[in-house]
Amino acid sequence: MYEFIRGTITALNPASVVVETAGVGYFINISLNTYSKINGQKEASLFIHQVVREDAHILYGFAEQREREIFRNLISVNGVGANTAIMMLSSLNPDELSAAVTSGNADVLKAVKGIGAKTAQRIIIDLKDKFGKISETGQILISADNTSQKESLSALVMLGFAKKDAEKVVSKIIREDPDATVESVIKRALKRL
Structure with a gap:
């Protein structure tokens, strides 16, 4: 199993990245939180699963x-x-997710696409003790980088949403907040779709 990959970013969007190392390009699925961390960089070091x-x-x-x-x-x-877990980590940052699980807040988990009441309860029951043990390493900050409506739509389609539905939601969000970052648009869209 791979532990990490370090190399040059050759392609990047909110759902995936291609990292070239030793002449090989690796297609890697990422969460929106990871995208926020590596957006704008030429090189990246990613921990791999x-x-x-x-x-x-x-x-x-x-x-x-x-x-x-x-x-x-x-x-x-x-x-x-794995896809549901990535969706959860794109909708909530690790601190928000840990807080929701340790406090037993199923409503926060149910707001994520694909998570129903039973799954939310199962996550809380199975992970409450484990998440209590995970050390706090600080808040993941979202970078304030302006990107296009097209990039937000592309990411939502890659995450499995119908293009027509995603277009309506993204357009509405952009109208409400024209200065919204791509990360912000995607997070809001994930809650509305």
Whole structure:
């Protein structure tokens, strides 16, 4: 299993990054929090989680070990897959997610697409003790980088939303707040879709 990948960023969007190292480009799925950390950089070092399936080898990358640890805890819960865990980490930063689980706030978890009442309760029951033990390493800050409406829409489509639905929501958010960052637009859209 891979521990980390360090190299040059050759392509980047809010849902994935391509990192070139030793002449090989690695396609890595990322959360919105990781995107915020590496956006604007030429090089990145990402902590990796590899999922091996019959039909694919999929890499998930994280800017911080803590986020990867939370991701691994989430996918250990029955009914939570890697894509759902990435969606959760894109909707909530690691601190918000930890706080929701340790305080037993199922409503915060249910606000994430794909998380129903039963799954939210299962996450809380399975991870409350584990999240209490994860050391606090500080708040992940979202960078204030202006990007286009097109990039937000592209990220939502890559996350599995219908383009038509995503376009309506993104357009409405941009009208409400024309100066919103791409991260902000995507987070709001994830709560509305």
